[in-house]
Amino acid sequence: GLCQQASFMISAAKVDQCPPDEGMEVAFAGRSNAGKSSALNTLTHANLARTSKTPGRTQLLNFFVLDEQRRLVDLPGYGYAKVPIPLKQHWQRHLEAYLGSRESLVGVFLMMDIRHPLTEFDRMMLDWASASQMPLHILLTKADKLAFGAAKNALLNIRRDIHRQWGTDIGIQPFSAPKRQGVEEAQQVLAEWLGL
Ligand code: GDP
Numbered sequence: 001g002l003c004q005q006a007s008f009m010i011s012a013a014k015v016d017q018c019p020p021d022e023g024m025e026v027a028f029a030g031r032s033n034a035g036k037s038s039a040l041n042t043l044t045h046a047n048l049a050r051t052s053k054t055p056g057r058t059q060l061l062n063f064f065v066l067d068e069q070r071r072l073v074d075l076p077g078y079g080y081a082k083v084p085i086p087l088k089q090h091w092q093r094h095l096e097a098y099l100g101s102r103e104s105l106v107g108v109f110l111m112m113d114i115r116h117p118l119t120e121f122d123r124m125m126l127d128w129a130s131a132s133q134m135p136l137h138i139l140l141t142k143a144d145k146l147a148f149g150a151a152k153n154a155l156l157n158i159r160r161d162i163h164r165q166w167g168t169d170i171g172i173q174p175f176s177a178p179k180r181q182g183v184e185e186a187q188q189v190l191a192e193w194l195g196l
Contacts (some may be wrong), residue, residue, distance in 0.1 A: 001042045007046070012061045013098045023069035023103060024194050025104050030111030031121045032077030034185045035141035038177035039111050040064075043186055049095060060094045099128060107135035107193040109186070114140035114174060122185075126166045136170045137189045138162070143174035143181055 012018045030036040032087040044064070046138055073096075076091045099105070110125050112118070115139065129136040140158060145150045159172045171189060175182040190196075 007065060010063050011062070013094075014060065015094055015101065018061060018098070018102070019063055019071070021101075021103050023071070023104055024106045025063070025071040025102070026190060026193055027073040027075050027099075027108045027110055028104060028111065029075045029121075029125055030141075031113075031119045033154060034077070034111040034113050035139075035175075036074065036077060036111045036176060039109070039139055039141060039175060039186075040072065042177045042180065042183060043190065044072070044114070060091060066194070070196075073105075074152060080108050099132075099134075105134070107137065107189075110136060110138045111141050111175075112138060112158075114143050114154050114158075115145060117154075118161070119175075126162065126170075130166045131168075135193060138170060138172040139182065139186060140172065140176035140179070141175050144176040144179045 010017075010019055028036050028040055046064075060076055064072045064074070066072065075095060108125065108129060110122060110129075112122055126136065128134070140155060146154060155172065155174050160172055162172060173182050173185050175186065
């Protein structure tokens with residue numbers, strides 16, 4: 001795989017703790033429990049995201065280095081009931097600061113549970129990406145939870161809605177971590193964005 005060398009780099013609680021804004025990075029976003037950690041681990045063949053799982057931690061962003069010029073960034077998941085409101089506000093402020101200022105950000109992967117797409121968080125990310133012309137690629141996770149026909153229908157419906165509302169540039173594909181469905185397609189997008 002492309003990202004086999006991925007390893008833990010740094011956690012940042014604030015934008016000014018991020019690594020130097022050089023080279024290229026792809027950010028991974030999703031409502032909590034959407035399958036972001038599983039997708040990151042599946043795509044990188046590593047257990048990268050375990051360190052970033054504990055809700056209530058103060059870290060904002062977790063950076064994983066692929067090589068000197070390339071990084072993946074795990075953005076905080078929204079929707080943990082256990083996270084106190086001030087911490088949610090802290091995340092939101094700093095997430096906006098990161099997304100709004102990061103020069104090396106070349107694209108965002110957005111994870112959505114295929115059975116529960118287009119949450120409020122997802123709509124916010126879609127609005128932001130289309131307003132800022134940031135490339136976005138969507139993984140419809142847990143595709144294995146639906147039968148083949150139902151998964152196909154869900155994909156077509158979600159794709160139609162997103163392309164109508166936010167534009168046709170957005171890539172949307174089914175994904176399953178345990179079945180390794182959609183892994184190659186997702187890795188190709190990563191490779192293209194990161195110039196690999
Ligand atoms: P995160 O909070 O977005 O990082 O979500 P996780 O990756 O931790 O996944 C949340 C739960 O969904 C865990 O119990 C995972 O095992 C499960 N999960 C994640 N991806 C998949 C998938 O593709 N298929 C199935 N069946 N379960 C998944």
